[in-house]
Amino acid sequence: MRTSFELEHQDGLARAGTVTTARGTFTTPCFMPVGTRGAVKHLSSLDMEDLGAQVILSNNYHLMMRPGADVVEQLGGLHKMADWNGHTLTDSGGYQIFSLKPKITDEGARFKSVYDGSTHVMTPESAVDSQIKIGADIQMVLDVCSELPSHPAVIRRALERTADWAGRARSEFLSHPSASERQSQFGIVQGGIDLAMRKESAERTVEIGFDGYAVGGLSVGEHRTEWHEPLLAATGVLPADQPRYFMGLGDPSGIVDAVARGIDMFDCVLPTRLARHGTLLTSSGRTNLTRAEYATSDEPIDPEGPASRWSKGYLRHLLQVREPTAQRILTMHNLWWLLRFVDDMRLAIAEERFEAFAAEVHELWS
Amino acid sequence: MRTSFELEHQDGLARAGTVTTARGTFTTPCFMPVGTRGAVKHLSSLDMEDLGAQVILSNNYHLMMRPGADVVEQLGGLHKMADWNGHTLTDSGGYQIFSLKPKITDEGARFKSVYDGSTHVMTPESAVDSQIKIGADIQMVLDVCSELPSHPAVIRRALERTADWAGRARSEFLSHPSASERQSQFGIVQGGIDLAMRKESAERTVEIGFDGYAVGGLSVGEHRTEWHEPLLAATGVLPADQPRYFMGLGDPSGIVDAVARGIDMFDCVLPTRLARHGTLLTSSGRTNLTRAEYATSDEPIDPEGPASRWSKGYLRHLLQVREPTAQRILTMHNLWWLLRFVDDMRLAIAEERFEAFAAEVHELWS
Numbered sequence: 001m002r003t004s005f006e007l008e009h010q011d012g013l014a015r016a017g018t019v020t021t022a023r024g025t026f027t028t029p030c031f032m033p034v035g036t037r038g039a040v041k042h043l044s045s046l047d048m049e050d051l052g053a054q055v056i057l058s059n060n061y062h063l064m065m066r067p068g069a070d071v072v073e074q075l076g077g078l079h080k081m082a083d084w085n086g087h088t089l090t091d092s093g094g095y096q097i098f099s100l101k102p103k104i105t106d107e108g109a110r111f112k113s114v115y116d117g118s119t120h121v122m123t124p125e126s127a128v129d130s131q132i133k134i135g136a137d138i139q140m141v142l143d144v145c146s147e148l149p150s151h152p153a154v155i156r157r158a159l160e161r162t163a164d165w166a167g168r169a170r171s172e173f174l175s176h177p178s179a180s181e182r183q184s185q186f187g188i189v190q191g192g193i194d195l196a197m198r199k200e201s202a203e204r205t206v207e208i209g210f211d212g213y214a215v216g217g218l219s220v221g222e223h224r225t226e227w228h229e230p231l232l233a234a235t236g237v238l239p240a241d242q243p244r245y246f247m248g249l250g251d252p253s254g255i256v257d258a259v260a261r262g263i264d265m266f267d268c269v270l271p272t273r274l275a276r277h278g279t280l281l282t283s284s285g286r287t288n289l290t291r292a293e294y295a296t297s298d299e300p301i302d303p304e305g306p307a308s309r310w311s312k313g314y315l316r317h318l319l320q321v322r323e324p325t326a327q328r329i330l331t332m333h334n335l336w337w338l339l340r341f342v343d344d345m346r347l348a349i350a351e352e353r354f355e356a357f358a359a360e361v362h363e364l365w366s
Numbered sequence: 367m368r369t370s371f372e373l374e375h376q377d378g379l380a381r382a383g384t385v386t387t388a389r390g391t392f393t394t395p396c397f398m399p400v401g402t403r404g405a406v407k408h409l410s411s412l413d414m415e416d417l418g419a420q421v422i423l424s425n426n427y428h429l430m431m432r433p434g435a436d437v438v439e440q441l442g443g444l445h446k447m448a449d450w451n452g453h454t455l456t457d458s459g460g461y462q463i464f465s466l467k468p469k470i471t472d473e474g475a476r477f478k479s480v481y482d483g484s485t486h487v488m489t490p491e492s493a494v495d496s497q498i499k500i501g502a503d504i505q506m507v508l509d510v511c512s513e514l515p516s517h518p519a520v521i522r523r524a525l526e527r528t529a530d531w532a533g534r535a536r537s538e539f540l541s542h543p544s545a546s547e548r549q550s551q552f553g554i555v556q557g558g559i560d561l562a563m564r565k566e567s568a569e570r571t572v573e574i575g576f577d578g579y580a581v582g583g584l585s586v587g588e589h590r591t592e593w594h595e596p597l598l599a600a601t602g603v604l605p606a607d608q609p610r611y612f613m614g615l616g617d618p619s620g621i622v623d624a625v626a627r628g629i630d631m632f633d634c635v636l637p638t639r640l641a642r643h644g645t646l647l648t649s650s651g652r653t654n655l656t657r658a659e660y661a662t663s664d665e666p667i668d669p670e671g672p673a674s675r676w677s678k679g680y681l682r683h684l685l686q687v688r689e690p691t692a693q694r695i696l697t698m699h700n701l702w703w704l705l706r707f708v709d710d711m712r713l714a715i716a717e718e719r720f721e722a723f724a725a726e727v728h729e730l731w732s
Contacts, residue, residue, distance in 0.1 A: 019376060037683075037684070037687050038680070038683065038684065038689075039684055039688055039689050039691040039692075041689065041690055041691065042408075042690045042691060043691060043695070043696065044676070044691055045675070045676075046675070059615055062687075066683065066686060067661065067679070067682075067686070069682040071661060071662055071679070071683070074664075074679075075662060075664055075677060075679045075680060076663045076664060080664075081677065081679070081680045081683075082676075082680060083675045083676055083680075112534065189494070199457045247633050265605060266624060294435055295433065296440045296441060298440075298441055298446075309411075309412070310410070310411075310448075310449055311441060311447065313433070313437070313440075313441045313447070314404065314441060314447045314448060314449075316433075317403075317404065317432065317433040317437070317447075318403065318405055319405065320432060320433070321403050321428075322433050323403055323404075323405050323407065324407055324408045324690055324693070324694070325405040325406070325407065325409060326405075327410060327690070328408065328410070328690070329410060
């Protein structure tokens with residue numbers, strides 16, 4: 001197995017552990033900042049080191065389009081290109097392609113590039129191949145994600161195609177031993193919010209056998225409690241000794257709900273996107289820096305962290321006049337806050353007080 | 367005198383010295399990065415410390431409009447607001463207001479705000495007062511800058527009004543002893559490229575008596591050798607024991623030409639604006655990172671400095687897909703390069719090899 005998961009503490013279903021890959025280790029629960037095109041917006045690998053980020057997520061679809069998987073490979077792969085020695089994970093980009101209304105066949109997805117309108121096909125195999133060139137530590141299979149709500153027949157078709165594509169992706173991956181020694185590949189569970197289909201999808205994905213498992217297609221618009229049971233139906237089936245990743249979730253309340261159901265890894269553009277619009281994650285909840293009351297505040301957003309030396313009044317001013325310095329500092333702050341939040345949660349699990357931790361988070365964030 | 371200038375070395379007319387203000391000292395020749403609205407685009411005061419910047423220039427007009435001089439004052443003034451302990455200088459913003467086609471009377475300039483279309487008047491006195499509130503170490507008088515070429519009568523009228531306004535600005539400044547103990551005020555020499563008018567403007571500005579002297583209205587579109595003699599006509603009159611500042615000049619070639627004629631201080635948006643468009647200052651001259659040949663280059667822009675850990679290929683990719691991380695890193699690089707360039711020039715003056723230094727610069731940059 002290319003990825004191992006050592007469970008260090010368990011509190012209810014909440015897990016604190018360490019993932020080991022060919023590159024090294026990272027601790028869980030883990031939040032992965034999103035650097036879609038090879039950099040988190042406004043930040044560099046130096047900043048990610050300063051923040052103590054462990055894993056950065058990038059996007060295969062976007063990197064395939066620009067600068068191209070071959071160019072990333074020529075630049076030494078994602079790590080060398082970005083001079084980032086921590087872990088990386090690439091999503092296949094299926095989710096982004098589906099937003100382009102592609103033509104889906106058994107073969108794959110045919111879509112037009114948002115960059116220049118040219119036509120491309122992504123297949124389960126080609127998604128593996130380009131992710132091998134890009135060279136992240138963990139690559140994701142190409143799956144089919146249904147919108148919620150969708151007719152059960154639509155969910156079923158997506159589940160079947162996801163399972164079929166997963167098998168093909170795994171074969172393709174294993175047929176490149178030199179890459180698959182360095183990289184890990186995660187499968188993705190679909191099935192909408194139907195408990196039976198979630199369970200079936202998890203079983204079929206585990207049957208194929210991956211280095212880790214993701215749960216996709218949840219928290220895509222449904223009410224935030226609606227995904228709780230379907231998630232549990234999936235994690236109940238996933239092997240305890242492998243990492244589990246909830247795709248696209250980044251709000252504190254959702255994170256604790258997913259950790260409470262056995263999830264280890266998270267990614268989301270939320271903290272960085274919110275930051276660029278002036279919305280801050282703070283110990284008293286979410287606040288918007290554009291509020292007039294902050295105009296003359298000489299208090300910092302937080303007495304600790306990367307924004308601590310500047311006042312709310314100053315950062316608000318820079319934000320209002322669209323100075324990118326504000327977006328940078330607020331992005332640093334939100335990521336710092338969320339990474340610390342996840343570490344605090346890890347400690348709460350280790351100290352068997354996760355339930356109280358979760359209750360506090362719900363109080364402030366739900 | 368609120369500002370003193372200690373001449374440490376002179377090589378021809380090129381000066382290496384130290385300026386002392388109420389805040390402390392900075393060495394010359396000095397390049398001042400431009401943070402118009404209270405921050406250099408993409409950078410924070412932490413970055414300016416890392417770069418070793420000595421003086422940051424901000425703009426009275428822009429800060430008056432947003433967040434307002436009163437708000438800056440409530441936030442503790444420019445230094446405290448930006449948490450910057452180095453020197454600051456505010457331009458009056460006359461130059462920006464003149465681009466808004468204001469109505470100029472003896473009283474001042476009436477203009478419409480670019481922010482909300484509201485009408486404002488800036489007078490020589492109000493420019494002093496708002497700059498007192500903003501609280502930079504050095505404030506500039508409101509002057510009248512003519513376009514080049516302009517009819518001699520236009521240059522003459524601008525010269526007269528600049529002299530008249532300078533006298534009023536100085537009186538206003540000195541009538542606020544608590545501010546004028548902390549701040550310095552620089553006068554501005556106008557006169558187009560007419561030698562006699564330049565000399566007269568310098569004499570009349572010196573006669574009023576300021577803490578330092580700027581030369582304005584040169585390098586505003588005329589050929590780059592056309593301002594050499596007019597500059598010399600001005601600096602020949604300016605007191606040797608006070609700092610001299612050439613407004614709005616930032617290309618290496620222009621900087622050595624001005625230093626060769628006795629100038630000590632510079633500011634320009636050029637290095638930061640070029641960076642945002644991918645144009646780099648390097649030891650082999652100016653280069654544009656968007657060039658196709660750099661797409662797969664794994665060489666750094668420069669083996670030293672704040673961009674040294676990333677390749678041209680990576681930074682070009684980020685620039686092409688408009689990731690702000692690229693603009694930030696390239697801005698850091700260009701400022702680092704120019705600040706080091708100015709330090710190298712200072713050393714060349716100290717070692718009496720300024721002429722050879724200037725010749726090399728002209729070879730590469732003219």
